[in-house]
Amino acid sequence: MPELRPGQSAELLKELHILTRDGKLNQDSRRKLKQVYHLYNFIEPLLEEVLAAQGDLTLADHGAGKSYLGFILYDLFLNAREAGHVYGIETRDELVAKSRELAARLGFERMSFLNLSVEESIDSPELPERIDVVTALHACNTATDDAIRFALEKRARFIVLVPCCQAEVAGALRRHKNESFGRTPLSEIWRHPIHTREFGSQLTNVLRCLLLESHGYQLTVTELVGWEHSMKNELIIARSTGHARGNARERLTQILAELNLEEMTPRFVY
DSSP states (O other): OOOOOTTOOHHHHHHTTSSOTTSOOOHHHHHHHHHHHHHHHHHHHHHHHHHHHHSOOEEEEETOTTTHHHHHHIIIIITTSSOOEEEEEESOHHHHHHHHHHHHHHTOTTEEEEEOOHHHHHHOTTSOSOOSEEEEEEEETTHHHHHHHHHHHTTOSEEEEEEEOOOHHHHHHHHTHHHHHTTOGGGGGGSSHHHHHHHHHHHHHHHHHHHHHHTTEEEEEEEOTTSSSSSOOEEEEEEEOSOOOTTHHHHHHHHHHHTTOGGGHHHHOO
């Protein structure tokens, strides 16, 4: 079973409800800590690579919520180093204020929390021109797409996504269902409501992957095993190579046309 790592902040783990208030690791908190380490193990090598290449790094957690991920990464990786800065981007002011207070109390000086929309975050002078690593953990529905757009604008070296609650594509499939029946036999894939929801979620991530490949990213798509008791545990890690997959954009537009989803073109083709 996992135990606390040397120097790990007990106060932070209490705030994240991984440690109990009296500092104990019960069965549930041990499970949570194991999940935290599992996610960290995916991201740590990326941070090491960036830091080794340029001696510094910037990380933005988009749609940060309570900044759970940003705090863990700072505590386990950056806190013992003299380089690196974590930015938490969130539109709910009360969460931004709470994260600022917690970072100040813990002495996490190289953490910034910004109350910004995706449009504001792209051009905000509070953020550097380039961000090395962009993360989005369980950013709901189109918030993951906002994080991707931000990452592309900031020319991120790495993008780490755990998407959640993809409803937009499923809604488009549902709206055009009758028309699609007469257009393609593939519409049987989303004929029933439960299949519409599941296929829409799967398709959303396929389209996101093609978008990233069209912008020169190489992908690893896997499961974030044990992160939560949910089907929403797909992990997408994108590495910038500068070389776009030659047919990615074409494939993307063909899929949208075949599935009667041309209205989604602005979301996934740019």
